[in-house]
Each structure stands twice: as C-alpha cells, then as structure tokens.
Amino acid sequence: MLPKVGFIGLGVMGKPMAMNLIKNGYSLRVYGRRKEAMAPLVEAGAVACGSAEEAARGCDVIFTMVTTTRDVQEVVLGERGVIAGARPGDIVVDMGTISPAATRAIAARLAEAGIEALDAPVSGGGIGAISGTLSIMVGGKPEIFERVNPLFSCMGKNIVHIGPNGAGQVAKACNQMVMLIALQGLAEAFAFARKSGLDSARVYEALSGGAAQSRILEVLGKRMVERNYDPGIEARLHYKDIQIVLDEAHTLGMALPGTALVTQMFNALIGRGGGNQDSSQLVEVIEAMSKNLL
C-alpha cells in the first residue's frame, strides 16, 4: 500500500513535483500559501488543506518545497506547522535549498517529537521538475532514505544519498559554488572577448567541446552571447543560495574567496534590479565594472 503524502509549497517547483507524485498514484494532501496554487492539484485529485498542519495530518511522508530557511522553519515548526499535524514515525522531507545548520537543528527538533527528517534539495530547475528529471541530494538516515526513494524517483533521475541530516544541503551548496563560480568565469571570459573585439558567438563555439565545456557554458553561456536574460532561473534564487554558502563558511571558519566575490557580483545584480531575470546577466555586471568612457 502506497504511503499517504502531504505536500506543502506549490510554486514553480512544488507544483510540478506534486503533480508527478499524483501521476504515479500517490494520494496527496496539499497546502500552498496562495489558494490558486492548489487548484490544479485538486483537479488532479489532491485534497486542498488550510494549513501545513492540516496537510500533514494522516500522512506518512510530508514534503516541503518553500523558498528560504525562515520559510521552512515557519512551515515545519511554526504555529499550525507540520510538527503540529504529524505523528511519531512520520517522515518530513524538505526539498528546498536552505542553511545546512538550520536543517540539522530542524531535524533535531523533529526527532524530539519522534518524527524522521530528510533534507533533499534539488537541481534542474522548473524544466527538471516538470519532466521528473531533477537531481536530488539527500541527507538523513539510510533506512529513511530507502523508504522515500520510490517517491524521489517520481520527481528525479539522479538521486544520491550523501550522508546524515544536513549533508544534502551541503552537497547542494557545493553544487551552487561550482556552478556559480563557473558562471563568473564565463561572464569574465565573454566580457574579455568582447572587449578584445571578438564575436562572442565564435568564442562560445570554440569553448564548447573542449576542456572548458560545461552545462553552464552550454546553457547560460548561450544566453550571454545572445544577451537573452529571460529566466531560466531567476538571479534572486542564486543570490539567496550563494549567501547560504557564505553563512556556513562563516560558522565553519573557512575562507571561500571565489564564492565571496561571486556573492558580491550577485549583490550588484540585485542592486541594479536584475533579480527576476536569468543569472547570465552577470556578464553585464562585469562589463559595467570596466565601462569605457567615450
């Protein structure tokens, strides 16, 4: 018999993820802050709830897919939160990208109530969520991971159990570091190419297929060449994610110079109003720094 599922957070990512669970035969209790968000899920057979607590009631596995650390703390531990509706033995799976330290604290708090927790942040964006091909990086007990793995398989393709609670968030942080520092490299390279009088499309072609090849070059590099900044992924999400990495480095007591610099570039991007456009805009921040005064 399939576990009963709660799903909280029905935005760009949460909605298609929840839909994929329904398509695979799971019965869902859902809650989204905006009532309209629940409508398509209800049409597909889900039960709409009035709070996270209500969505959690009677469920075996409860997913959360909300934006910030504070949102997760609110939804899971706050008033009318998941902890109020869940029973000992239930599993709470947070799939957002939040602070590893806060994740461990939330798991500890849930454990006090006999509730299990997994952190399972994802990579692959809205497209990956819709097509069920997300990468999922999981932290928590192995036996709990095993129980939730069949549900993860409805939402993702590359599913890796990284380690204990918090490990999923650390792996996601690593993902963002590699991806966003690569993005910085691309932005500087294309700005450098243009400043040298080159056609950035030719440079893109030259770099593809060589040692500098990466998904980031392929997808975001293309947007830089075309100066097409329709998201993709909204820069404000990367801006949020990369600060999480720095906060963790502060606590750990380690230097991450590249990450720190890229965070400043994202600060500037947000400061000039680019939060809702694609992160490939970073190239314009670099170009602005070295503007030629005619």
Add this chain to the structure above:
Amino acid sequence: MSINVGFIGLGIMGKPMALNLIKSGYPLWVYGRRVESMAPLTAAGAHACASPEEAARTADITFIMVSDTQDVEQVILGPKGVLSGAQPGAIVVDMSTISPVATRSLAARLMESGIEMLDAPVSGGETGAVNGALSLMVGGKPEVFIRVKPLFEQMGKKIVHVGANGAGQATKACNQIVASLTIEGVAEAFTFARRNGVDPGRVREALLGGFANSRILEVHGQRMLDHDFRPGFKVRLHQKDLRIVMETAHQMGIALPGSALVAQHLNALIGSGEGELDSSALVQVIERLNEGK
C-alpha cells in the same frame, strides 16, 4: 531636574560604560541577562531590574549595549522589552554594533509609539570604555542627539553626530571596511616584501612617510613584524563586525569585493582557532596561502 537612565547589557563594554554614568551622578536602572552582571552596578548604587521593560519604565534615556542585531531586536521588541516599558517622549540609545537596516526599522517602530531613538555604536574597546575615552558615531535627530550628548561625554571623548537614524551604524561599518582592507593591504605588502628578499621593517619605515601611511601601518604593521598578536581588537569581534557589513551589503544589493575577501580571511583565522588574536594575525593567512602550511 535629574534624568533617569536605563542601561541594558552589562558585559565587557556595558559594565564600565554604565559605571561611568553612575560616577557622573545619573540614577541608573540596570538589566543584564546574567544576574551576576548587575552586582557591580548595584554595589555602585544602581537599581537592579528584572527585565528590559522594567529598566526602561521610569527612564528618560535607556541605553542598550548587547552583542548582535537579534539581541537588540529582542531587547527592544521582545516580551518584557523596552517597547513595553518606555514612555512616549523617552529616548532609546543603542550603542551596540548592529545592522543599519535593522536599526532604521527599529527607529521607525519606536517612533510609532512616540519614542525617539539614536544609534551610537562605539570604538575603543574595553580600555576605551573603562577610561570614558570611546569614539562614538551617532545617528538620529539633532535635537535628540543634543539631549543625550552630556551622557555620551561621560562615556566617550570623540563624539560625532553623523546623520539620521542608521547613520551611526553605517559609519561604523565604513570604519570596519576601511580598517579591514588596510590591514589586508599591509599583510599582503609585507608578504610580498619578504618573498622579494626585502626586510618588511624597512618597507614599513619607507611607507610611513608617504601616501601609504596609516595608523594601521604603524600599529598593526609593527605587530605583524614582531609576530606579536596580543589584542588589540580580537579577530572574533572583527569577524562579527564584518559579517554585519556583508549581510547588510547582501540585503541592500551592494557589491563589496574587497571586504568580502577579508571576511573570508577572518573566517580562516577563526577556523584555525585563532579568534582571540589581534586582527594583525591576518598576515598569517596570507603567509599560509603562499607557503601551503
């Protein structure tokens, strides 16, 4: 007409600051989270209170000297907080070093209840606090600043009104940005000198007379030469202050590349257990970067 004064936060800085106010004859109502922290104050004649609310209740001016942004928010807005006790027309003076953004928000919230606020972060450390020789950077209305100035003068020597609410905190942040990058510059320069086979002591001498001259080259530079990292200003506190700067920059969408890098170097010192050393210990991070130890 005597002014009743509240004082919340009686740690390393708060205690001597509050004692200086008592010595000048102000009646004080004090609150510290740890009950023992109030003992030296009550011995000097202060009234011990059970909450920030109680300390603020009869006060014309209430000072706050706690560690971080969340602590100030808790003390002012939390249960049994200053907001619950302070009277309309009273003044709240936060002398902690916290976020300018949070400060502006707190000032607006207090104003809704008719309470004035100043932000007056300090520099000068424990020594400055004990000797009444702190430097103060004050933000808030001019007429409110004037009312509190006589009390500031019991705690500090250099007192500058820099602007509106939040300006004090922003100025303190600027102080940290300049100081941090200057220490970093000196650390990098000395490391570069050594690698070039040049005595950094001679380099320092040469630089003292010109455009690269600064208090930091003078003082921190000497500490780097001697490898004498007794504080001074501790790495741990420096890391905290710079974290506030970087969080504010992030919140406001401001790029501070240099400060961001120095913050990482301070992280490294904390991670290697050197948080109690003077900031000049930053030179060790650059040395390690270049020597792989």
